[in-house]
Amino acid sequence: MPSITNVGGSVTSALALTLLAWGFRLFRAAALRSDAAKKAHAKHASRKMSRFAAHLSPASLRLLVESDPFPHTIVDIRPTGAKDPLPDCLKESTAIPVRELEAALTPRKGNWQEAVGSEPPSPESTLVFVGDSQQDVKEAAVIAAACGYQKCLLFGGDFSDFDMDASLAPKKMLSRDATAALLGLVGPAGVCVDACVLDLRRHDERALYGCIPGTKHLPVDQIPAAMEMEDEAWKKVYGFPKPGVGDVVVMQCRTNRRAAWAAQVCADHGYKSCFVYKSGAYGWRLDPSVKAYASYEMGECPPEPEPFGLEVPDPAATAKELIELGLMRL
Structure with missing residues (x-):
């Protein structure tokens, strides 16, 4: 009589091995998907918003x-x-x-x-x-x-x-002579309150056409991010202390369009004494090193400076304005 092979046992073993192989493949695929998901999450988490x-x-x-x-x-x-x-x-x-x-x-x-x-x-x-x-x-x-x-x-x-x-904060405008007095450039020293005057123009404008002495540089498109910075980060980025919400801050640009927008941003962050120098660098005319120039955008040919005659501040009108605005020590 021919020998009989235990077919049932062989099929059972094969089936078990097949199931084991499938299980291993499924486990390995799941592990690979999990690893890929973790890497994708880590890559996404490492991406952050700019500081600006x-x-x-x-x-x-x-x-x-x-x-x-x-x-x-x-x-x-x-x-x-x-x-x-x-x-x-x-x-x-x-x-x-x-x-x-x-x-x-x-x-x-x-x-x-x-x-x-x-x-x-x-x-x-x-x-x-x-x-x-x-x-x-x-x-x-x-x-x-x-x-x-x-x-x-x-x-x-x-x-x-x-x-x-979207109601706008009231604009507090400041004249050229009052701005010069706050910077200590005209009038007796120590009679005005301390103030931080921010020049909001681009780097190229300051380099080409000069800057008002005593102003601090902070480009206007960085104002919102700057307002959200901690004091230490502000000083590290801009090189001068961040004004407090109770300090007097004056915004200055070429005329006053950028300054008015920056003042609104500051008002949104709780600044109560934020002023706009209404004449800007274009209307300074107290110093030949601060040149008047027409508006231009980055990448455009910078215009030639415009000639102007030096002007003299009006001490009486300046004192009156500063007293009315509460910017003079009495």
């Missing part, structure tokens, strides 16, 4: 659109077909959902040009992200920083009360 990213109030966002104090591009990062309409002042925003932002800002992919019909903004310009939530606009700022855009302004939230919340 900051939040805007409705009032500062509105004034940014209305006065256009520096080059910027407003990007609506909400999903396509968002339920709530944007306020009228933001109707011209560029619509790019946050999930498509990285591809749009990566030059080699060309998605920005396809979506918008123009070249993407320069990395030196400021991107202003508006969205439905703080989380979404922060994510947009992280993506932008990874794509080389260091200056981002953020507004995330409910747009239903935007117009009501």
Whole structure:
């Protein structure tokens, strides 16, 4: 009689080995997916917003659109077909959902040009992200920083009360002679309160056309981020102490457009004694080293300085103005 092989035992063993192999493969695939997810999370977590990213109030966002104090591009990062309409002042925003932002800002992919019909903004310009939530606009700022855009302004939230919340702080204007007195450049020493005068112009403007003695430099497009810095970080970045919310701060630019916007940002952060020097470097005319010049943007040919005659301060009018504003020690 021929021998009979224990077929059942052999099949059972084979089935067990097959199941064991499948289980190992499933376990290995799950482990690989988990490892990939951890690496992706770590990569995402390592990406941060630039130190020059900051939040805007409705009032500062509105004034940014209305006065256009520096080059910027407003990007609506909400999903396509968002339920709530944007306020009228933001109707011209560029619509790019946050999930498509990285591809749009990566030059080699060309998605920005396809979506918008123009070249993407320069990395030196400021991107202003508006969205439905703080989380979404922060994510947009992280993506932008990874794509080389260091200056981002953020507004995330409910747009239903935007117009009501966008009321502007009253402007406190200061004359040239009063500004010079606060800097200790005219009049008797020690009669004015201490003040910090911030020159908001670009580096090239100060280098080419001079700066008012005693002013501190802080480019206007960095004001929102600077306001959110701790004192130590401010001093490390800008080289002078951060003014306190109770200090007198004077904003100065070429004329007063950038200064007015910066004053609104400061008011949003609790500064009660923030003034705008209304004539700017263009109207200084107390010092030949501070030249008058026409407006120009970065990348344009700088204009020739304009001739002017030196002028003399009016001590009586200056003292009257400073007393009325509470800026003179009595």
